[in-house]
Amino acid sequence: MTARAGFNPDESPLARLATRGGRAGGPFLDASEAIAGERLRADFTRGQLMPGITQRWDSQPRQARGSKGSRDLSDSAIDARKRVDAAIAAVGPELSGVLLDVCCFLKGLEIVERERQWPARSAKLLLKAGLGVLARHYGIKPERANDRPVIRRWGTADYRPTIGGGTE
Template identity: 90%
Template sequence: MTARAGFNPDESPLARLASRGGRGGGAFLDASETIAGERLRADFTRGQLMPGITQRWDSQPRQARGSAGSRDLSDSAIDARRRVDAAVVAVGPELSGVLLDVCCFLKGLEVVERERQWPARSAKLMLKAGLGVLARHYGIDAARQSGRPTIRRWGTADYRPTIGGGLEG
């Protein structure tokens, strides 16, 4: 994973999980799962969805989300919020909470397990399942990300190639 502006891979729980080995000797998270999680995090950040924790020194009261205060958001922030909403809906309520906690709020797996009163090491499995669904939602292919060749074809779903047919003039 390469570093880019505004992104510190050392603070990402996904980067740590992607570097750790799984049972078969390979990484616990494959490239598509890691990319999907970081894409969710990037949209969450662009959408300015992180709650404010600092003192506001202006005289304007803070407005509720979705009210007139959303006029101040740029179009790219609004689009990022829509992408986060679509991703959360695609993943479903069962897995979206752990994805948001780990990918966006940068909580550790132990913290998620303690807050949700889950058994040890269960958040790791739930996260992997959620990232797999998220990668499918984003259309990120694990084979393409790993450098393995994939078979691609162009055509409609009912397209059937002919065998033995050449160019006839």
């Protein structure tokens, strides 16, 4: 996974799972699963869904109880929240909790297992299953070693571009 501005791959549990070897010799998470998890995390962050734990120093009064607080959010934050809601709905209630804990709240797998009183290594398997469903929801195709790269373009299936810029 490549680093980008504002993103530290060392703090992500997914980055470690995407580089750490699994039983078959390759990484435990394939690239599509890791990308899907980081995309969920990016939308979670853009949507300002992380609870605040510090004191507010601005002079603005807090929102009244029961209000959504969407007046203070930008359109991009509202859109990000909608994308998070759609992703969580697509994954379902069985797998969404572990995805939110690991991808968004950056909890380690051992902490998730302890908090939910799950058996050892169960969070790892449920995380992989949830990330697979999430990648399918986002339309991210898994990469295989023998697959050729897919060229994405606009056009119909029988469309063929001309080479050399000339007309036929």
